[in-house]
Amino acid sequence: MKIALDEKEIEVGENALIFDVLKENLSGKKFKTCIAAKINGETLLDLSQTVPAHTTAITPVTADSEEGLQILRHSVSHIMAQAVQKLFPNTKVTIGPSIENGFYYDFDAERPFTPADFENIEKEMHAIAERNLPFERSVMSKNDAIEFFKKKGELYKAEIISEIEADTVSLYKQGDFIDLCRGPHIPNTSFAKAFKLMSVAGAYWRGDEKNPMLSRIYGTAFADEKELKTYLNRLEEAKKRDHRKLGKELGLFTFYDDVAPGMAFWLPKGMMLRTILEDFLRREHLKRGYELVQGPQIMRKELWEKSGHYDHYRQNMYFTEIENAVHGVKPMNCVGHLLMYNNSLHSYKELPVRMFELGLVHRHEMSGALHGLLRVRQFTQDDAHIICTPEQLEDEIINIMNFSADLMALFGFSYKLFISTRPKDSIGTDEAWELSTQALIQAVKKEGKEYQINEGDGAFYGPKIDIKVTDAIGREWQLSTIQVDFNLPERFQIEYVGQDGERHRPVMVHRAILGSLERFIGVLTEHYTGAFPTWLAPVQARILNVTDAQLDFTREAVKKLQAAGIRVEADTRNEKLGFKVREAQLAKIPFILVIGDKEVEEGGVNIRLRTGENLGLQSLDETIKTIRDDNDKPFKTGGMSYSFA
Template identity: 50%
Template sequence: MKLFIKDVGELELQAPISVGSLAEKLGRKTVIAAIHDGKLIDVRDEVEEGQIEFVTLDHPVAPQVYRHTMSHIMAQAVMRIFGEDKVLLGIGPVIENGFYYDFEIISGKIVEEDLPKIQEEMRKIIEQDLPIERFTMKKDEAVEFMKQRGQKYKVELLSEMQEETVTFYKQGEFVDLCRGPHLPSTGIVKHFKLLSLSGAYWRGNESNPMLQRIYGTAFASEEELNKYVEMIEEARRRDHRKLGPALGIFFIDHDHAPGMPIFTPAGTVILRELMNFSRELHLSSGYQEVMTPLVMSEKLWRMSGHWDHYKENMYFTSKEDQNFAIKPMNCPGHILIYKNKPVSYRDLPIRYFEFGRVHRYERSGVLHGLLRVRSFTQDDAHIFCRIDQIEQEIVGIIRLIERIYAQFGFEYSVELSTMPEDHMGDVETWNMATESLKNALESIKLPYVIKEGEGAFYGPKIDFHVKDSIGRMWQCATVQLDFLMPQRFDLYYVDADGSQVRPVMIHTAKYGSLERFLGILIEHFAGAFPTWLAPTQAVVLPISDRHRHYAEQIVEKFSHSGVRIKLDARHETLSYRVRESQTMKVPYMFIVGDREMNEKKISVRTRKGVDLGAKDIDEVLNTVIEEIRTRSLKNLLEG
């Protein structure tokens, strides 16, 4: 039996051997897991042939292992504090940048003040450096074992498992049903922090009991942990759910429109600017803007496949014995436009785009400010083209996305998602569509990673994830290739020889959702939008009443040039008004007093507190206009 080990070479084995024993045999003392033929496995797993790569603490997948172990350490600590007979265990998975565990405390509850106590008990478990053992049981035995321990949620999980044999992990007195992998002992990773406490329905179902969820994170080094905690604190300061309402941009009326944001005049200004920018780029790239109905018949949604694959996320209504759905997608409307008149091969590609309002039902437990809503606007576009045009169209979309992200200073990464289990159409069509997307990405040498089984139900897709100013990644733009919708709607174009040929349909949104993109921008800029996006771009502050007329003249001059400017002549101190303008993140403050009136100038301050001194009015106006025209991210008045 031959085993190829990365960084070691080929090794001849006489019998299967555990990863841990193999690592010890080769003098590798810091191995915590391994990747065997592309799959992450436990140090306790045996291997005999294939390819293997040892995982140490500095390996990219190592956090999956030590954070999973840390969730068990946390559960053990909770049981020690509240008592084994009082704690019902839910699940404790690894998530991006951390882990959590769900608990039910019998006749009690965990409160925020308990988190430091739980952390301290976790440190004791880590200091004990308890060996972590794995053992197996027959499923029937495991059910009885968990029943005896009173763990009803584990019994429920076991009852749904198909395996005849299940695995458990044990550390000291703590035992948990788990597939792993886990660290060899509890003392290997010491740098962790519990972050928050929240409620979570068992298995995400609102009809199930509400459990308590503790979130935490862990890192291999103290430096990494501190850096992440600082980022979390900065993210809290930037939270759009607080900043947005505080800056008068939006609010959500949970009693009357739950999950559906309401935008104030200030928020509407920002959305309008985002739409204007997107509209300019689309129109200059050969797209035609359209508008489609918000409510369309059940028949249409059955034909599109949404009725069978997306019904649980849709809103419905009935009138005159007809059933209708509020659209969750814009694509069927664009298809109706395509079908409205004959199409020749010479007409292709046809590119439609729309700022389409859509509604999708999301459970109340997952709603999150502007980032997860029930009502939102997409800068949605659909391209109908020939097969030989696919690659050039996808490349064109990518270039358009790059142009949009460059405007905001975003770096990005790309994912290609393939056929999901719940899909329409045959595998051959899916493979052809997936290869088309791969070819387009590779033709422009754009790096990407593959996400198996995460495509839309009607086709594979490319997703773009932008990195914000504090390093977080957000999924925004998408490009989805669709051979199936044209077939379901019997779309065709007339080819050169007079035959009828199916077009290919490409779905794409650049912002993704305007609401979500705005939420990201609020946090990216910490509410201090570049001047072209700022709801109020400048405010004029007369020092006293006798300076008001001069201030009004400045407001009029700037307003006529398209600058969003306001007068603040309230009977408050100048310092108070300056602070309030800075709090509201207004890019520029123009202060006028006797000297400014006499010299026909304005004194300029920025929201950062920088005093630029007295300046010529026309010079300032021209610079601000240029800053807005070029959609600059920089304050041009500062040079």
């Protein structure tokens, strides 16, 4: 066979091993980093397997690639299971997949595992790695495999195999440990050089509370120690930035899970932060030709049936009954916007219609999935729906991308674009989906943006562009989304009168820039470590008096700064100045203004920053200008502004 490998064409004999092919045709350094191979750009195989017939290309897979990391982590989960069974011989194994950033394995153990067990398990894992045990693949008939695992007492494995719709299954063995697995795996255990066990949790077998509770051990693995250390350092940094911890320390928000799980209670400073953000968003949307609207919170079930939400989304919705009629609490704002568009007949001259709503929505999330502001049941979307002609669609998508880019730059995020295509559970015709998907791709290409295809991850009614941002410590967050929809306009029979005097069907674009305000504020809190830029800070300045002798001037200074639109408060407690300065820094107040006898005499304040930098004595007018200039700094470019009240 003639096969493409590493940008050259080679000849491969019948029944050749992938291992031998790569060894003969790659440099020694490159070959040593290979842990698997991809055949024809699709199928991942072990190096120990033969080159399949009809192979046209072989791509080496290294441990530091995305696919290689998944293979490595899955292999390390097997090594962990082997170590656990050696140290705890009566433990039964269940499943152990790779996951984002790591892996886990669920065990039926005589007692739940704890972090205190990690040291011994990791020590045994390293011993296994040092033995260079090969991962050996074998194939067994389904019935023989069931009997094999039953004899070993591994009833969970036997149960899994009994439900596999195939005549044969593959097993992987390293040393004396054998496991049911599809593979592929690393060539041998010595490739597991850098791993760490992270945490334990309880997990019901197959997620059913009627089944036994298992002990789940989470871990992570990387291609080398440097990458592992970088990841662990990032986790430590993430702990410092945890928005739940900072939200409590800064008095932004709280949760009462006993009365309203998954729903935030916004405290005064947090509500001020939200209000600043919401007011800013409203102004920016008005400048870009959007109109402000608001729809009701609950609407009759029949409406959600018409939209398709009831069939495709009802498991995530809340319902209530009013006068014997079932109503759904809205999980999205699009249906209300469609009804408002249909309130009158539109001419092509009026399009596009851009409706913007800071819409409060409710979606059911499992209690175990709730996570501070990042995963909630009640949230507010910066939601908009654009209804336009097909000819206007490309420009509208580009305008949204530019709007999103402006806002991401303002907050200091870099970003990537992903185009998510039709999922299995969807509505609409093939033609509509093709038109929608191509519209997104062409708009992105026209702007010269790089993008990746995210197969099958679109909304049930249309494809979408997802914009993922990278924060200050390198984590990715999905924020903005742009969704093209030919289906809901058809279902709701929305129309416009064209230039020809006939009625036509418009296109609908669903979009959110920040996404959920709750989630965005959570992300932003961690991005800034709670030290919000001056324009967003709930309190921009705190005035500290040294003694009671400066109280009158302190009150005068507060009034003057407030009159200038600055969010200011005073700390006039009878405490030492150093203590009050430290508390203001911990509260991450941008400007700390100290008033002593000298400042009263000069009619000014001594300015300190939360970073510890001292700007010295300035008059009140100069102080106002200093704060204003810092407030305006992020808006010097991009056409956006945040003005004082």
